[in-house]
Amino acid sequence: MSVGIRHDDLRRRNRAMVIAAVRRSGQPSRTEIAATTGLSHSTISAISSDLIGEGILAESKPSEAVSLKRGRPQVGLSLNPEAAAVMTVVLSLNFLSVTVIDYAGQVVAEEQRRLDTLTMPRDALIGECVAIVRRRLEDPDLDIRSIARIALAIQGITDTRARAMLWSPITPHTDIAFADILEDEFGIPATMENDCNMMAIALRWRDPQRYRDDFIAILLSHGIGMGLVLKGELFTGTHSSGGEFGHMIHRPNGALCRCGRRGCVEAYAGNYAIWRNARQLGEDAEPVADVSDADMRALATAARERDGPEREAYRKAGEALGYGLGSLFALIDPAPVAMVGASAAAFDLIEPALREAIAQTAGGQHSKSISFDTEPNELPLIREGCAMRALTFVDQEIFAPGAQARSGLVGKNVA
Amino acid sequence: MSVGIRHDDLRRRNRAMVIAAVRRSGQPSRTEIAATTGLSHSTISAISSDLIGEGILAESKPSEAVSLKRGRPQVGLSLNPEAAAVMTVVLSLNFLSVTVIDYAGQVVAEEQRRLDTLTMPRDALIGECVAIVRRRLEDPDLDIRSIARIALAIQGITDTRARAMLWSPITPHTDIAFADILEDEFGIPATMENDCNMMAIALRWRDPQRYRDDFIAILLSHGIGMGLVLKGELFTGTHSSGGEFGHMIHRPNGALCRCGRRGCVEAYAGNYAIWRNARQLGEDAEPVADVSDADMRALATAARERDGPEREAYRKAGEALGYGLGSLFALIDPAPVAMVGASAAAFDLIEPALREAIAQTAGGQHSKSISFDTEPNELPLIREGCAMRALTFVDQEIFAPGAQARSGLVGKNVA
DNA sequence: CCTATTTTTTCGAGCCTCGAAAAAATACTG
DNA sequence: CAGTATTTTTTCGAGGCTCGAAAAAATAGG
Structure with a gap:
């Protein structure tokens, strides 16, 4: 149900807005914040004075470039790095990685670990995650008072409430409530996020020009x-993390997918599918558990050298991705696309067939104008996304607290 | 950019909330409104007193059922039908329909007209629309002071700003800015909506229990x-009205679609496609311009009687819809589905293949629990949706006016 | 008629934002 | 180097809004 706006919500929201403005812009002056938020100078002055008094923001020297102007120089506001800290935990295939980030977004500690996620028992997997977090928390070098929030990311499906992993390709176990487990263990609020959603968030922070409202x-x-990201907001499914693009159907009754079904986009474009096609094993061949990056690089090299099954495998991947994107674009209209991950390094092999396929679809009307970026390294992106997600939680829920839970459909209405 | 909340926004939003509460609930008392909005009794009292004074709301007799209780009886608040009126204009294949609706949502006048939309020149089509609106506005029987808003709906693609029809199957002409044309002609704010979006809005008003947040x-x-509708909000594309489900790709390089491309869902499940398959004309046969409802009913009858090409045609339609829904559900998670339109009357022929197909997809994991409603008559639904859309515009922009244009990403943040 | 109960209104207090004016801090000018 | 212009930031009073508590209103039951 819709919920009214109470008087005390006002200050809370405007506080959050000021913090957000500082996090976005680096070192904005009070005047700049007033301009971007539309609030009066007096209000910004009062709020930032509060925030500085509470140790959330700090004044920094005016940037030199501006000091050429006449008049009283602007005073930059910046986030106080010591105001809080957050932790990111990224769990991927055979790899566990943790970082500690200060309030200004700088990495202050990290630890990484190889594990055999595919064969580990459930308890061992959970235990490793808890242990690595504990080691970081107990690190005496860490002068950060306390961690205010933990954001976990994992490949696979998480629930809408960001509490649990429901299913993941990196482990046979399902329904692990990592967020609850870490909260219970350490008493620190935690969320469990989908890795690709974190990538999207990171891209937006890295390049807000390009990745703005829809991408x-x-x-x-x-x-x-x-x-x-649609209309400036992360799109998630209604029950789960959503956006299972890889399991849109490319060809009914087509190639065997890792998920057990047939004809999914992934069954043509995932590494195992490219591998299977390049080795000419047939579309019914059981997907292999893992293909090393080196093997994939060799495949790409072979595909670039001669017109053989390797090249055809990449062509099929491009076709599946193109038709999938075309169907997606039919629903949401075209948007910039970032291709992330090891196979993005082979995007030159994928792109021609992808563009050809997308041009055959309703969403591909302006296929020439659709642009693709590539970023072969997904892990840093996922980490950054987790960090920003955790930090904005702190911004909103800890430093601008209030009846957050009440925020229903304020201002939203279907008709 | 994010925008702060100013002091005067507060009253405006809470006013809008009270109006919305009354529109939803019929005749809520002040106490009920206070409960649902979370605002204090004093605030609700002050706001509703204003609204009654302005003639927007009216007090109605307390409902008898409640009067058995002790204590001061509740006074119901209702919308004052004479506060305003809106007009809906629905343009469909060979048919133009206009209604006038009072502020409480009751139809007070209507007019319908057959036209040959497929062959009419551009100017004639626009002229007919303008003329029918003018006739209704000049009707001396109409004691409504003035029409506050016009909502148009058309089959096809409209732009995100709800100003223009970009493309429609009912006419060969494109890019007609109906909203601007009517605004210029009559000085009444107008919007141009997609027919299916209006259906969704109407379903939500008709049965908020079933069609709540996601459907x-x-x-x-x-x-x-x-x-x-996702998370309580109408989902639209980023550039156009969006949601071109019919043009998701079912089979790459498959049957010829009306849009000129191949393999779209519509090329298997649209009336022309069912007709084409039932007549065994082949998938490359040019789509016919129109199939009469009688012909479609005959096809359905034949399909129910014997296992022939007609039954197979419906089976293929179900399969295409099932795989399409499956791909959609992969992105957004399953949700209740309402099947609307003449062919919904033949849903018994479509459903088995649809369910079988959806069960093959990632989105169909819980395919048994996905429920389908059918509603053969789309026109009343589209009209209702238009009416509610126009009325809620009046609620928000005319009766709770303010710096509406400023509302940026208030409270929204990607991370 | 009086009391209990429930709804609605009234009233003062407490915040919040705003605009205008003042204060602060710098560059330019002669 | 003092005075002036310019720009940023703070201060201060005014006006508005919501809230809680208390009062008023309206009814049923005894």
Whole structure:
């Protein structure tokens, strides 16, 4: 149900807005914040004075470039790095990675670890995650008072409430409530996010010009994942993390997918599918558990050298991705696409067939204008996304607290 | 950019909330409104007193059922029918329909007209629309002071700003800015909406229990359209009205679609496609311009009687819809579906293959629990949706006016 | 008629934002 | 180097809004 706006919500929201403005712009002056938020100078002055007093913001020296102007120089506001810290935990195939980030977004500690996620028992997997977090928390070098929030990311499906992993390709176990487990263990609020959603968030922070209101991040890896931002908001499914682009149907009753079904986009474009086609094993061949990056690089090299099954395999991948994107674009209209992950390095092999396929679809009306970026390294992106997600939680829920839970459909209405 | 909340926004929003509460609930008392909005009794009292004074709301007799209780009886608040009026204009194949609706949502006048939309010149089509609106506005019987808003709906693609029809199957002409044309002609704010989106809005008003936050309305007609509500909000494309479900790709390089491309869902499930398959004309046969409802009924009858090409045609339609829905559900998670339009009357022929297909997809994991409603008559639904859309515009922009244009991403943030 | 109960209104207090004016801090000018 | 112009930031009073508490209103039951 819709919920009214109470008087005390006002300050809370405007506080959050000021913090957000500082996080976005680096070192905005009070005047700049007033301009971007539309609030009066007096209000910004009062709020920022509060925030500085609470140790959330700090004044920094005016930027030299501006000091050429006449008049009282602007005073930059910046985030106080010591105001809080957050932790990111990224769990991917055979790899666990943790970072500690200060309030200004700088990495202050990290730890990484190889594990055999595919064969580990459930308890061991959970235990490793808890242990690595504990080691970081107990690190005496860490002068950060306390971690305010933990953001986990994992490949696979998470629930809408960001509490649990429901299913993941990196482990046979399902329904692990990582967020609850870490919260119970350490008493620190935690969320469990989908890796591709974090990629999308990171892209937006990295390049807000390009990745503004509507864009798509596609992970080309062993499987195919997607993070989608529409109208400035992360798009998630209604029950789960959503956006299972890799399991849209490319060809009914087509190639065997890792998910057990047939004809999914992933069954043509995932690493195992490219591998299977390049080795001419047939579309019914059981997907292999993992293909090493080196093997994939060799495949790409072979495909670039001669017109053989390798090249055809990449062509098929491009076709599947193109038709999938075409169907997606039919629903949401075209948007910039970032191709992330090891196979993005082979995007030159994928792109021609992809563009040809997309041009055959309703969404591909302006296929020439659709642009693709590539970013072969997904892990840093996922980490950054987790960090920003955790930090904005702190911004909103800890430093601008209030009846957050009440925020229903304020201002939203279907008709 | 994010925008702060100013002090005067507060009252405006809470006013809008009270009006919305009354529109939803029929005759809520002040106490009920206070409960649903979370605002204090004093605030609700002050706001409703204003609204009554302005003639927007009116007090109505307390409902008898409640008067058995002790204590001061509740006074119901209702919308004052004379506060304003709106007009709906629905343009469909060979048919133009206009209604006038009072502020409480009751139809007070209507007019309908057959036209040959497929062959009419551009100017004639626009002229007919302007003329029918003018006749209604000049009707001396109409004691409504003035029409506050016009909502148009048309089959096809409209732009995101709801100003123009970009493309429609009912006419060869494109890019007609109906909203601007009517605004210029009559000085009344107008919007141009997609018909399926209006269906979705109407379903939500008709049955808020069932069609609450996430659901899908699919128009089974000559073409295939979709209206999608996600997280309580109408989903629209980023550039156009969006949700071109009918042009998701079912089979790459498959049957010829009315849009000129190949393999779209519509090329299997639209009336012309069912007709083409039932007549065994082949998938490359040029789509016919129109199939009469009588012909479609005959086809359905034949399909129910014997296992022939007619039954197979419906089976193929079901398969295409099932795989399409499956791909859609992969992106957004399953949701209730309403099948609307003449062919919804033949949904018994479509459903088995649809369910079988959807079960093959990632989105169909819980395919048994996905439920379908059918509603053969789309026109009343589209009209209702237009009416509610226009009325809520009046609620928000005329009766709770303010710096509406400023509302940026208030409270929204990607991370 | 009086009391209990429930709804609605009234009233003062407390915040919040705003605009205008003042204060602060710098560059330019002669 | 003092005075002036310019720009940023703070201060201060005014006006508005919501809230809680108390009062008023309206009814049923005894």
